[in-house]
Amino acid sequence: MSVSYDTVVIGAGHNGLVTAAYLARAGHKVLVLEQRDVVGGAASTEEVFPGFKVDTGAHRLGGLSSTVVNDLGLARHGLELIDSEATAFVPVLGGTPLTLWRDPRKTAEAIREISATDADAWVPFTELIGKAASFLEAAWTSTPPDVTGNDLGDLFATAKLGLKLRRLGKRDMVEVMRILPMSVYELLGEWFESDLVKGAIAASAVTGLCQGPMAGGTVYTLLHHHVGAGAGVIRPTRRVRGGVGRLADALVTACKQAGAEVRTGASVESILVEGDTAVGVLVDRAEIRAQRVVSSADPRRTFFELMEPSEMTPEFARKMGNIRYRGVCAKVHLALSGLPDFTCQPGAGDHLKGVISISPSLEYVERAFDAAKYGRISQRPYLEASIPSLSDASVAPDGKHLMSILFQYAPYSLRDGAWDDAASAKLGDLAVETLAEYAPNLASLIEARHVLTPLDLKRDFGLAEGNIYHGEMTLDQLLFMRPVPGASRYRAPVKGLYLCGAGTHPGGGVTGVPGFNAAREILKD
Amino acid sequence: MLRTTPFHSRIAPLNLAQNWRRWSGYLAASAYEFHHNREYWAIRNSAAMIDVSPLYKYGIEGPDAERLLDRVVTRDVTKCELHQVFYTPWCDDDGKVMDDGTLTRLADDSFRLTSAEPNLRWLQDNALGMNVGIRDISDDLAALALQGPNARRILHDAADGAADDLRFFRLTKGEIGGVPVEITRTGYTGDLGYEIWTDPANAEALWDGLMEAGDKHRILPAGMLALDVARVEAGLILISVDYVPAHQAVIEGRKSSPFELGLGWTVKLGGNWFVGRDALIAEKERGPEWEFRGLDVSWDSLEALYGEVGLPPQLPSEGWRTSVPVYSGNTQVGYATSGCWSPLLKKYIALAHIQSQYAGIGTNLRVEVTVEHYRKKAAARVVETQFFNPERKRSNPSVADEVPA
Numbered sequence: 001m002s003v004s005y006d007t008v009v010i011g012a013g014h015n016g017l018v019t020a021a022y023l024a025r026a027g028h029k030v031l032v033l034e035q036r037d038v039v040g041g042a043a044s045t046e047e048v049f050p051g052f053k054v055d056t057g058a059h060r061l062g063g064l065s066s067t068v069v070n071d072l073g074l075a076r077h078g079l080e081l082i083d084s085e086a087t088a089f090v091p092v093l094g095g096t097p098l099t100l101w102r103d104p105r106k107t108a109e110a111i112r113e114i115s116a117t118d119a120d121a122w123v124p125f126t127e128l129i130g131k132a133a134s135f136l137e138a139a140w141t142s143t144p145p146d147v148t149g150n151d152l153g154d155l156f157a158t159a160k161l162g163l164k165l166r167r168l169g170k171r172d173m174v175e176v177m178r179i180l181p182m183s184v185y186e187l188l189g190e191w192f193e194s195d196l197v198k199g200a201i202a203a204s205a206v207t208g209l210c211q212g213p214m215a216g217g218t219v220y221t222l223l224h225h226h227v228g229a230g231a232g233v234i235r236p237t238r239r240v241r242g243g244v245g246r247l248a249d250a251l252v253t254a255c256k257q258a259g260a261e262v263r264t265g266a267s268v269e270s271i272l273v274e275g276d277t278a279v280g281v282l283v284d285r286a287e288i289r290a291q292r293v294v295s296s297a298d299p300r301r302t303f304f305e306l307m308e309p310s311e312m313t314p315e316f317a318r319k320m321g322n323i324r325y326r327g328v329c330a331k332v333h334l335a336l337s338g339l340p341d342f343t344c345q346p347g348a349g350d351h352l353k354g355v356i357s358i359s360p361s362l363e364y365v366e367r368a369f370d371a372a373k374y375g376r377i378s379q380r381p382y383l384e385a386s387i388p389s390l391s392d393a394s395v396a397p398d399g400k401h402l403m404s405i406l407f408q409y410a411p412y413s414l415r416d417g418a419w420d421d422a423a424s425a426k427l428g429d430l431a432v433e434t435l436a437e438y439a440p441n442l443a444s445l446i447e448a449r450h451v452l453t454p455l456d457l458k459r460d461f462g463l464a465e466g467n468i469y470h471g472e473m474t475l476d477q478l479l480f481m482r483p484v485p486g487a488s489r490y491r492a493p494v495k496g497l498y499l500c501g502a503g504t505h506p507g508g509g510v511t512g513v514p515g516f517n518a519a520r521e522i523l524k525d
Numbered sequence: 526m527l528r529t530t531p532f533h534s535r536i537a538p539l540n541l542a543q544n545w546r547r548w549s550g551y552l553a554a555s556a557y558e559f560h561h562n563r564e565y566w567a568i569r570n571s572a573a574m575i576d577v578s579p580l581y582k583y584g585i586e587g588p589d590a591e592r593l594l595d596r597v598v599t600r601d602v603t604k605c606e607l608h609q610v611f612y613t614p615w616c617d618d619d620g621k622v623m624d625d626g627t628l629t630r631l632a633d634d635s636f637r638l639t640s641a642e643p644n645l646r647w648l649q650d651n652a653l654g655m656n657v658g659i660r661d662i663s664d665d666l667a668a669l670a671l672q673g674p675n676a677r678r679i680l681h682d683a684a685d686g687a688a689d690d691l692r693f694f695r696l697t698k699g700e701i702g703g704v705p706v707e708i709t710r711t712g713y714t715g716d717l718g719y720e721i722w723t724d725p726a727n728a729e730a731l732w733d734g735l736m737e738a739g740d741k742h743r744i745l746p747a748g749m750l751a752l753d754v755a756r757v758e759a760g761l762i763l764i765s766v767d768y769v770p771a772h773q774a775v776i777e778g779r780k781s782s783p784f785e786l787g788l789g790w791t792v793k794l795g796g797n798w799f800v801g802r803d804a805l806i807a808e809k810e811r812g813p814e815w816e817f818r819g820l821d822v823s824w825d826s827l828e829a830l831y832g833e834v835g836l837p838p839q840l841p842s843e844g845w846r847t848s849v850p851v852y853s854g855n856t857q858v859g860y861a862t863s864g865c866w867s868p869l870l871k872k873y874i875a876l877a878h879i880q881s882q883y884a885g886i887g888t889n890l891r892v893e894v895t896v897e898h899y900r901k902k903a904a905a906r907v908v909e910t911q912f913f914n915p916e917r918k919r920s921n922p923s924v925a926d927e928v929p930a
Contacts, residue, residue: 275798310592310596314650315618317650
């Protein structure tokens with residue numbers, strides 16, 4: 001006996017849950033199906049070591065939509081956000097390290113020890129980034145225009161966006177338009193002289209990209225990561241108390257309160273299509289019928305694994321097949337008996353509460369990328385390490401610490417060999433050795449280690465080619481071109497099928513915005 | 526550098542006029558003599574051999590071969606019997622024609638598709654997730670068209686009767702000039718005719734075998750100029766002349782649906798889904814904007830227009846391939862894309878795209894003619910596209926009963 005739903009949502013990642021919650025609140029009978037035993041998708045918290053609450057995917061939030069947080073009452077459901085005063089600490093092997101702070105004036109003072117010119121440039125620079133990011137923010141919550149049609153409503157929306165841009169003032173508008181397609185290398189070259197300052201900023205432009213900071217369009221990704229960051233904040237580091245997975249937990253509560261059902265351990269085998277309409281999903285060989293199916297999985301999984309390619313038109317299939325994924329991230333998690341001590345700035349200061357960014361110069365990051373270009377793992381990787389236990393004791397047993405490391409670049413497709421156990425162990429060693437150059441006591445603190453290679457990210461989270469953003473965040477795969485031109489409005493070319501994941505506009509990061517936008521569009525139909 | 530076809534060693538010495546053209550990267554004879562007149566009359570009165578090797582050809586094999594082609598083309602491929610040939614167009618997502626060609630079922634799970642333009646990528650795109658092999662066999666297959674009323678008798682002698690009973694749009698196998706061949710009763714002349722397919726290594730033997738058997742039946746090699754007149758008489762469309770393939774059209778207005786090209790009969794909306802089906806269902810409901818029609822240009826009108834300047838009607842000696850305005854009164858309602866003087870029908874004829882409301886058979890329209898540098902309008906009547914459609918094209922009398930032409 002099959003029950004019929006208004007809406008089935010594939011995947012209980014944060015975007016899937018956001019869509020589910022909004023639809024349930026609008027009166028839909030909603031079922032969310034999650035293949036894993038935990039909710040959260042690539043923003044889950046799991047106890048990979050006993051007593052440690054590890055953010056196995058994302059270890060910090062992106063520009064999480066405050067509208068979503070407020071609409072769904074997430075604070076009431078247990079969501080507590082932690083913004084550390086330090087955003088990023090960039091250690092060095094010799095000389096003065098740099099810490100970026102939420103307060104731009106404090107950062108400027110920190111920079112003054114390195115370069116007076118750069119210190120003076122800092123506040124104006126953060127203002128430019130703030131303005132440009134606020135323009136992006138306006139675009140984030142708008143459904144991209146359908147460039148293939150002539151819908152008047154679309155033109156109106158585009159005009160509104162233009163107006164928003166115009167309101168920046170003519171000079172700023174021109175400046176934003178000028179910098180958007182630039183490489184972060186060029187932009188920072190215009191502003192700063194210090195390698196360390198450039199390295200500190202540039203690293204956050206390439207997260208998840210199979211590109212280095214010298215690639216065109218990296219300014220766009222830099223801005224993407226600064227939407228909602230707050231005035232003057234560079235490299236925002238926002239965490240969730242108890243682990244990023246608590247966000248999904250709060251969303252599940254919101255879903256359930258609105259009457260939605262969330263089922264874990266339920267792997268969708270395929271999307272059922274009859275004629276040209278999606279009519280449900282197949283789970284454990286049983287049909288679950290629904291008026292509509294909403295997939296929070298990435299486009300490849302949705303269209304090539306859960307559907308038959310022949311259910312799409314060849315032109316759409318070709319466009320979908322051309323989406324670049326090229327995952328370059330790996331995760332390394334360490335259970336520590338104590339805090340690492342950085343030679344360049346010893347002790348357990350506030351500077352460690354943001355992320356620790358191994359990016360002593362922009363060239364360092366570019367060279368780290370060079371390896372990936374040739375299908376090799378960076379021998380001197382860019383690392384973003386986070387010690388959440390410093391600002392949230394609940395994630396590690398008393399007196400212990402947890403370190404989560406985003407390792408870049410570890411290409412999904414290796415030129416030599418495969419992502420086997422040996423490669424995984426080698427990557428773990430490389431992460432630890434790299435950090436240990438700056439904090440020699442690290443190796444002695446490690447009680448347990450857990451590595452997720454790009455292949456593991458694919459296997460565990462279903463991320464195509466291990467891409468953490470459901471498709472590379474390059475200019476040609478963003479806005480009305482995400483996931484592909486002509487399908488950027490959350491509707492798939494199959495009737496009754498929608499997308500709501502990071503593969504749709506505005507893209508990846510823990511923001512909830514794709515899910516929010518998708519819900520709005522679904523409710524319009 | 527143009528390539529030569531497998532028949533080049535035979536056709537080159539025969540090409541007295543050295544009149545060649547480019548066809549899909551190959552050197553193809555436009556005419557063998559200084560005027561294509563005799564070649565044309567061979568097609569209509571005896572038999573002509575036309576080297577059609579430059580056609581694109583694809584071998585499609587595997588459990589999903591039928592499924593793939595049924596998804597690509599507008600016809601219902603599940604209805605294509607073993608050794609049957611389908612003429613069919615295929616469309617893009619919007620139901621606009623991309624190409625047209627023939628599709629032959631060689632076995633349950635094996636087909637051959639011919640086309641005018643490269644289609645490998647399109648076939649591969651459509652085959653995603655299917656268990657099927659697609660091979661470009663354009664270079665692996667020599668093709669020769671034998672067209673004209675004596676074609677059956679020539680084959681009777683050359684292929685030892687193998688094709689005597691071959692029905693219209695069917696395939697059989699045989700031997701000509703000591704080499705194995707496949708024979709389909711197909712062509713581009715609207716006449717009794719065959720196309721013969723063989724390994725390129727056997728091309729010369731095939732040519733020699735047909736020439737030998739055809740000698741007493743007045744066989745002649747024919748080039749593209751003669752073929753062009755014949756195909757206009759037969760009302761057969763030509764890609765990039767009578768329609769712009771959808772993926773090459775730079776603006777929407779240049780694209781045509783099958784309905785707009787007189788190919789509505791190939792669109793099987795009742796079968797499985799195929800690319801463009803949804804758009805074609807919608808178009809069928811609202812009716813196509815354009816019709817593809819024949820125009821029979823009035824001789825009296827031509828005589829009167831040329832009479833004004835003291836000339837008898839000046840007729841094109843070759844088929845033309847330009848866009849010529851067609852009017853209702855003084856309002857343009859369409860354009861002709863191909864035309865010729867039909868030596869057989871003694872008519873000035875053209876193929877034209879006409880706005881549907883002016884396309885009724887028998888409608889009197891006017892077509893532009895340039896008389897002594899001045900643009901004039903000659904009277905023309907809307908007719909069906911098949912100006913010439915002889916019984917012998919499809920019929921199957923026994924060779925013994927056939928009256929030699």
